[in-house]
Amino acid sequence: MKKASFFLFLLLLSIIPLYKLLFHKDYEVYVVRKMPLVKAVYATGYVKTENEVEVKAKVSGYVVRIFKDTGDEVRKGEVLAFIENKPLEKEIERVKTEIENLKEKIRKGSPFRKSYEERIKAQEERIKILEEKLKRRKKLYERELISRESYLELERKYKAELSTLRALKSDYEESVREVRRKLRTLKKRLEELESKLFEHYVRSPVDGVILKRNVEEGDYVNTFMETKPLFIVGKKGEVKTILEVDEEYGGLVKERQKVYIYVEALKGKVFEGKVVKVYRFVDKGRKTFEVEVRADYGSDILSGTTVEANIILSEKEGIAVPEEAIEENKVKVLKEGKIFEKDVVLGERYGNLVEVLRGLEEGDKVVLR
Structure with missing residues (x-):
């Protein structure tokens, strides 16, 4: 999974440019403006149909009849296939x-x-x-x-x-x-x-729709070696999003946090969702834990679609300047053609920007170099 630290989440918020650089002969000037300051955790994941169930064979043998195909609606207990004996x-x-x-x-x-x-x-x-x-x-x-x-x-x-x-x-x-x-x-x-x-009749364990069929008539299934399910059944139209988050953010991600989800398969659309469950278990191999998110994708999303997301930890409006403008809690300010040093009180870091709590106002021109 791609590692990502906190960053300024500008693209998803679709906001206007947050600051303006003025170029002088010997230096660049950053014009201070108030901006949304967002802390977020990056994650990747996939969309999964609600109550999605893998249907596997309970016995070994040849599949001689298949009664349902991908897209067919099924009832709980309905026969999907028959394994000969x-x-x-x-x-x-x-x-x-x-x-x-x-x-x-x-x-x-x-x-x-x-x-x-x-x-x-x-x-x-x-x-x-x-x-x-x-x-x-x-x-x-x-x-x-x-x-x-x-x-x-x-x-x-x-x-x-x-x-x-x-x-x-x-x-x-x-x-x-x-x-x-x-x-x-x-x-x-x-x-x-x-x-x-x-047991030779493969049945649907839930009401729903066949999302995927992985078996053909004539196939031999072996319960001791088979890992792939014969069918995947889920509720039509009801989906959830499973995100994999790096373990280092385990104490920061919480239920009800806002999430922005980027879906490349849907022409790069961005959807807003909310964290509904945090699974407090870390995969030792991947060093990630899972987060369940609810979002309304409409009817176009397919189960298994991959997504990228940003879980919003905090967002507020404030002033921030590029870190290169700061030296020992001081910044250089251009005023009436002259450069002055000003003390500043710093807050948190947002990517390559640092929050300024006191010492600067909107419209101030900060010298970068």
Whole structure:
């Protein structure tokens, strides 16, 4: 970053010449005038869209679909691109198919259910016939027309068929429960797979507009090595300016200070802004800290545009003379054709000018050499 000390900020203020030099044969004369005395810090930086977000891939793979391009408006969560994963997609399809097959298996009227229901119905019919037969045999036994063994034999057969029916119903219910258990497991597995596939859809994290697209269909992205974002998304029309200021001015730059910003890309226009945030962190490599500035550029500025700026630390009206006119707090003044020495009280330095607090008045002619 270009180093710059405090300087007289004349160009940006677009003021008239601040002093007049009169040339004599043996010396130059500086005519004292009141002028704006400005202290400023020089900085460079760039324009950045408000809430600008870099969108990077969360998984590696080939980009097979791009849904949005530079300039397109997007909503939060909207899909910008898709990164292929064929094995995962095939596994999702396999699990979906298995889920559908299991659902079909236990639906009402399915072959699986009908097979069990028909067997149960047939068993119930056999039991009903045996129950009627057992009632008749019991009457015969009570009248001692048949033997006890004959009655007990039919009773044992009846109880055995009842046991078979209970086992058949229990087996049916357990089979249905097992299918439902498998369905729950598969649905959980499907959720896990679809959650993984969700990561393959590159989505916008905010509402805004695509400021830049850095990817093409067919590109391979590697999350371990990729540093460039696939997309940059930001709010349309809302921008902020980030300035990099030398660390030596860290205690001087404050919020609400006026800033004049020069934008070469906009035909050298100068814009007025204001410091809204000072980031109290110094980049050790660059030895600078960042300052956020708000300025109204209109609709012509692009995100990433470079700028130069002057942060105004103080400004006032006063008298200043070239430093070459001063020697040990004295200046030489030309009056009525004669040169006199005058004591002066000096203030701060503004570039090659030094403020004079007392000792000179407007119109005085100071000898430079």
